[in-house]
Amino acid sequence: MAYRETSLVKQRKATQKSALLYAAETLVREGGFGALTIQALAKSAGVGVGTVYRYFSNKDELSTEVFRRATAREVESVKLTLAIDESVPNRVVAASQVFAQRAFAAPKLAWALIAEPVDPAVDLARLEYRKTYSALFEAVIQEGVDSGVLVAQNPALSASALVGAMAESLLGPLGHAACNELTTKALGEFCLRAIGVVEFSENK
Amino acid sequence: MAYRETSLVKQRKATQKSALLYAAETLVREGGFGALTIQALAKSAGVGVGTVYRYFSNKDELSTEVFRRATAREVESVKLTLAIDESVPNRVVAASQVFAQRAFAAPKLAWALIAEPVDPAVDLARLEYRKTYSALFEAVIQEGVDSGVLVAQNPALSASALVGAMAESLLGPLGHAACNELTTKALGEFCLRAIGVVEFSENK
Numbered sequence: 428m429a430y431r432e433t434s435l436v437k438q439r440k441a442t443q444k445s446a447l448l449y450a451a452e453t454l455v456r457e458g459g460f461g462a463l464t465i466q467a468l469a470k471s472a473g474v475g476v477g478t479v480y481r482y483f484s485n486k487d488e489l490s491t492e493v494f495r496r497a498t499a500r501e502v503e504s505v506k507l508t509l510a511i512d513e514s515v516p517n518r519v520v521a522a523s524q525v526f527a528q529r530a531f532a533a534p535k536l537a538w539a540l541i542a543e544p545v546d547p548a549v550d551l552a553r554l555e556y557r558k559t560y561s562a563l564f565e566a567v568i569q570e571g572v573d574s575g576v577l578v579a580q581n582p583a584l585s586a587s588a589l590v591g592a593m594a595e596s597l598l599g600p601l602g603h604a605a606c607n608e609l610t611t612k613a614l615g616e617f618c619l620r621a622i623g624v625v626e627f628s629e630n631k
Numbered sequence: 632m633a634y635r636e637t638s639l640v641k642q643r644k645a646t647q648k649s650a651l652l653y654a655a656e657t658l659v660r661e662g663g664f665g666a667l668t669i670q671a672l673a674k675s676a677g678v679g680v681g682t683v684y685r686y687f688s689n690k691d692e693l694s695t696e697v698f699r700r701a702t703a704r705e706v707e708s709v710k711l712t713l714a715i716d717e718s719v720p721n722r723v724v725a726a727s728q729v730f731a732q733r734a735f736a737a738p739k740l741a742w743a744l745i746a747e748p749v750d751p752a753v754d755l756a757r758l759e760y761r762k763t764y765s766a767l768f769e770a771v772i773q774e775g776v777d778s779g780v781l782v783a784q785n786p787a788l789s790a791s792a793l794v795g796a797m798a799e800s801l802l803g804p805l806g807h808a809a810c811n812e813l814t815t816k817a818l819g820e821f822c823l824r825a826i827g828v829v830e831f832s833e834n835k
Contacts, residue, residue: 583803595796596795614792
């Protein structure tokens, strides 16, 4: 019976950790990483501080894990959009717009993920994920250059430039919900110009 | 005589602080902000730790001051380049290239200024300076849109997108000195495409 008990304990722990991460992300959605402390999480999740420490040894580890979980979801959305059955220009524009729309849907969380001054451990994770985003765009831009839809360019440079452009250009507008549609449109147009489309039609 | 003494002390203090900041930036040029500690600075400047603490109350304050001094210099270079007597497209391309060339001339310092995971106080200063850069580009892009040299666009969004693109696209190449010329050229071309030039000639 020992094995079964261990398994149940594991299951219970995984469930509790998941609930804590969910509560932690909710705090970040409301007040950025600045609002995420071990104490605040314990209170919000209705557990003792000691329980939180059982899963996260300090605030930095907690912040980093919340960051990774939320960012992995954003990367997945961009990845899926870049894989739709459309032309390269359409896919790049759509991906930039999905990125922007998702950011506007949770502006404080987006700000926290993209740029909130926070522990170096989160900064380090940001750099990693920027590389992941860049690699996704690079493959699509390379495809466009190879097929002649895009002008000759350095796909790696264009990809990281696009990722930087997407992140930086939202920081101001994220503070103004009313900017949502215009910003998303302008960002799509910027990206479209930047990748140098040889010939573009709205249709495939 | 009391006044004169005070003035001399002030002068001596300013000189010593300036020497410490110079030594501190040299450490960052060699090893990033990770190499900048109060102890390392004292050793490198040949003074006691107590002397360093007389000017900087902790490592974060020291890092932030080094960051501000070095970044203000970079901003000034970009500002001067954006003000040369050339067409808007030429000025934007030249500014992006000056930014890249200066970064390649001191790659570790550039990396430290742009992206090294570091104390939140430096992150906060980064966000401020990004805004300063954006405002400079916005004015020039607005001028280009008004005169019809650039396509209609949201100059504020394009400006911050360019700033993000410039910073992000250098992070990988900064690790490879050999990429200098190709990267600088590719970045200039990216920026040129991104701002949507209606008609462009290499000459004014």
